Amino acid sequence: MLNKEKYWLIMLLFTSIFGTAQDRSEVDLVTYLDTVETSFNIRFSYQTEAVQDLKLQNSTFEQLDQTLQYITKQTGLTITKIDDRYYSILPRTSSIFCAQILDAATLKPLEGATIQALNKNASAVTDANGYIELALIKPGDSIKVSFLGYQTEVLKVERLTSNCQQISLAPKSFTLEEVVIKRLFSRGIRKFPDDRIEINTREFDILPGLTDPDILQTLQILPGIESIDESINNINVRGGTQDENLMLWDEIKMYHTGHFFGLISAYNPNLTERVEVTKNANSSEYSGGVSSTIKMYTPNAITEKISGGAGFNGLSADAFLQIPISTKLALQISGRRSFADYFQTPTYTSYFNRSFQDSEIKNDGSSAENIKSLSDFRFHDYSAKILYDISPKHQLRASFISLNNTLEYSESDVDEQLINESLIDQDNIAFGIHLSSVINPAYDTFLNAYYTQYNIRSTDQDFSNNQVLAQTNQVLETAFKAKGTWHLNSRMNFEHGYEFTETGIRNTTSVNQPVFQQRKKDVVRQHAIFGDWSLATNNFRLRTGLRTTYFEKFKKVRLEPRINIRQKIGHFALKTEAALKNQSTTQIIDFEDNFLGVEKRRWVLVNDNDIPLITSKQISLGVDYTQNNWLIDLTGFYKQVSGITASNQGFQNQFKFIKTNGSYETKGLEFLVNKTTPKLSTWFTYTLATNVYSFESLNPATFPNNTDIRHSINTGGSYALFNNFKIAVSLNYHTGRPYTLPIENAETLPSSSNTYVVNYDTPNAANLEDFMRFDATANYSFNWDAVTAKFTLGIINILNQTNTIQRYYEVNPDDNTQAIAIQNNSLGFTPNASLRLTF
The missing domain is CATH 3.55.50.30 (Phage tail protein beta-alpha-beta fold)
Structure with a gap:
């Protein structure tokens, strides 16, 4: 028998349920x-x-x-x-129309949005709370709602009410183009109709081997993108070298990419909101990367509340904050620093051994008998951004970033007297500012200026001989760009603009005993005008453009046409891309004057002589199929790059110290299959490619490229066991890279200086053993009041497979008639874990 209180409680519950239903x-x-x-x-x-x-x-x-x-x-x-x-x-034949305009993603009111009554002489702009009132409107009339950076909406007024109607606008970055598939490989990775790949780190879910959404590691899951030595400093896009990739952070060109001298990305993913990757015909607005363009962007909207997060993994700790100071002003800051100088984890030990295995640096505490060695390695990156909405139609943004790697190494005797002390310091500091403006609903502008400075410095002091060797490589670049976009109608746009760039590069080497100094500085100034015309219908998309660049120093003009076409036929789409590109900066690899054996690359400028302007010609044809969350993509490509230098390629054979110019030609097929469901994503990618050098002054003149990976496979999947627990596994496989063997039974020969050198056979005629690696990751997330926590465990090379990534030869110091192999291996079994809190 229910008591009276329980009876009334049940009746109240039923009344509330049916009353609200x-x-x-x-x-x-x-x-x-x-x-x-x-x-x-x-x-x-x-x-x-x-x-x-x-x-x-x-x-x-x-x-x-x-x-x-x-x-x-x-x-x-x-x-x-x-x-x-x-x-x-x-009836009200005419009255006041009231609405509130909101950001579809954040539901934040948009101040300065424009509402225009079509076919009437009536328009107005929203106030600070996103509200608008417009006269001379009646039900059935059409209105156009627009705002800078958001998709324009055309709506019909259904009714007039005293309660203002809410209208949400979606950011352009998410709705400008139809997404071919909502999720590629993992949540947060998208593929667009023009073959751009976007990685949204805020939405990033899980990928095998990664505990954090490492921006540049994630790219290597894509077909056509490899790293022949497992290094971010050596990302090879369709057979190109690392310096052929244009790296932009908030529209600032960056000359430094990786911490740990290339094993992890130097860009903190927690304040890098999204990344766009283009392998072929990008907009003519951009030039300088003959193989690819990689653009990274930080958040660009002012939020209403403070948000941020912090975390740590086996290598570093980091934190970031987004602070709204007012409705028009906000600040974003982030920082990351390694902690190995205080505490060393198994993850750090694995990365250290991999990074410094072919250098002067030892990690076993001794470099020779009775000699003690100490090494201290650390890295950091800091970034900040100021967001200021000057007015509803003008947005000002200023960005700053600092990246750094520092390595200190010393050797001492049994009496702890220093024998040798070395230091290498590598950094990239950059500052950029841009202004976005809406001139009228059909025309907006973008002004951008930046300054970027890259430095790598090293000193090597030999106390026994009182000798000091100092080396530097410095890049200073400033640029200004003005761009306008004319929205001819809802389907056609015309972008046009001007860009000025000044790049100066200095290389120095100095020795105190014997006294030797070498300094070289070059400056190149470029003036470019560009224009892109785009057309988009339901089934057809076209973007075509032309960039014209004038090089002051050489008094030469170079044209860079681009075209991108896509025609949709049912669930299939045919696509083609073509582009000509130029590049005025490159890297040379100096095996004699390298930085402690760790960093061998130096940035240099073209001089239209022994270092010519690098040019590329590319074309690709493909077809893709999308239905029921399936994506099948097949693309064939051809690329020719001319103006490369032998010293840029890193030859470890008979061409090691030869300086000459040439070209390479690569062609192949990229195949991708991806199936996604709400809980499961599986993928298979395969790349077949051939890559051949052509150097007229070498013998032989043609031979396989150092980055010639004939077959490459990446297959794996991720699965959500529960809503908050996910796992991912993958297999990475590719055939071995080319290398050069010494001649059998005649491995060395005397040189002119009464020493012996390796007697190499046909260049790049042999291949390393095939590369194979299994990776796995699992993460668990949970909410704690207003805080979201995620714990991730990742393992690279879970089977501890030994993979050789480089092999070359040196004369045996104990027998100068024999050559011994110097071999570098990839990461072994490498566990890592991270804990991240966000609010």
């Missing part, structure tokens, strides 16, 4: 008026034409006044009381 379906206004007349014993007088097409939600009220107010708000009609029983209903 009233019929909220739409009904015709005429039917609704008939019901009101019966309920309140009144009569309405109206013209049938004024109400016959109107509908409203079927809601009931206890009071007549409440009912009449509800009808007025929902329909915009005027109700006038004639006497106690009769009421007249009259």
Whole structure:
């Protein structure tokens, strides 16, 4: 028997349930008026034409006044009381339209959005709370809602109400183009119709081997993108070298890419919101990367609340904050630092051994008998961004970033007297500012300026001989760009602009005993005008452009046409891309004057002589199929790059110290299959390619490229066991890279200086053993009040497979008639774990 309190509690519960479950379906206004007349014993007088097409939600009220107010708000009609029983209903032929414009993602009001009544001379701009009132509007009229950086909407006014209607605008970056598939490999990775790949780190879910969304590691899951030595400093896009990739961070060109001298990305993913990767015909607005363009962007919207996070893994700790100072001003800051100088984890030990295995640096505590060695390695990156909305139509953004790697190494004897002390310091500091403006609904502008400085410095001091060797490589670059976008109509755009770039590079080497100094500095200035025309319909997309660049120093003009076409036919789409590109900076690899054996690359400028302008010609043809969350993509490509130098390629054979110019030609097929469901994503990628050098002054003149990976496979999947627990596994396989063997039974030969050198056979005629690696990751996430926590465990090379990534030869110091192999291996079994908190 229930007591009285329980009885009333149950009755109250049932009453609340059924009371809130009233019929909220739409009904015709005429039917609704008939019901009101019966309920309140009144009569309405109206013209049938004024109400016959109107509908409203079927809601009931206890009071007549409440009912009449509800009808007025929902329909915009005027109700006038004639006497106690009769009421007249009259239409509003023209009235005030009220709305509030919101950001679809954050629901933040948009100040300065424009609403224009089509076919009428009426428009207005929203206030600080996103509200707008527009006269001369009636139901059935069309309005156009637009705002800088957001998709323009054209809507019909269904009714006029005193409660302002909410209209949400989606950011352009998410709606400018149809996404071919919502998720590629993992949540947060998208593929667009023009073959751009976007990585959204805020939405990033899980990939095998990664505990954090490492931006540049993630790229290597894509077909056509490899790293022949497992290094971010050596990402090879369709057979190109690392310096052929244009790296932009908030529209600033960067000359430094990786921490740990290339094993992890130097860009903190927590304040890098999204990354765009283009392998072929990008917009003519960008030049300088003959193989690819990689653009990284930080958040660009001012949020209402403070947000941020912090975390750590086996290598470093980091934190980031987004701080709204006012509705028009905000600050973003982030920082990351390694902690190996305080505490060393198994992850750090594995990375250290991999990074410094072919250098002067030892990690075993001794470099020779009775000699003790110490090494201290650390890295950091810091970034900041100021966001200021000057007015509803003008947005100012300023960005700053600092990246650094520092390595200190020393050797001492048994009496702890220093024998040798070395230091290498590598950094990239950059600052950029840009202004976005809406001139009118059909035209907007973008002004951008930046300064970037890259430095690598090393000193090597031999105390026994009182000798000091110092080396530097410095890049200073400033640029200014002005761009306008003319929105001809909803389907056509025309982008055009001008860009000026000044790049200066300095290389120095100095020795105190014997005294030797070498300094070289070059400057190249470029003036470029560019224009892109784009057309988009339901099934057809076209973007074509031309960039014209004038090089002051050489008094030469270079043209760079681009074209990108996509035609959709049912679930299939045919696509083609073609581009000509130029590049004025490159890297040379100096095996004699390298930085402690760790960093061998130096940035240099073209001089139109022994270091010519690098040019590329590319074309690709493909077809893709999308249906039921399946994506199947097949693309064939051809690329020719000329103007490369032998010293840029890193030859470890008979061409090691030869300086000459040449080209390479690569062609192949890229195949991708991806199936996604809400819980499962599986993928298979395969790349078949050939890559051949052509150097007229070498013998032989043609031979396989150092980056010639004939077959490459990446296959894996991720699965959500529960809503908050996910796992991912993958297999990475590719055939071995080429290398050069010494001649059998004649491995060395005497040189002119009464020493011996390796007697190499045909260049790149042999291949290393095939590379194979299994990776796995699992993560668990949970909410704790307003904080979201995620714990991730990742393992690289879970089977501890020994993979050789480089092999070359040196003369045996104990027998100068023999050559010994110097071999570098990839990462072994490498566990890592991370804990991340966000709010």
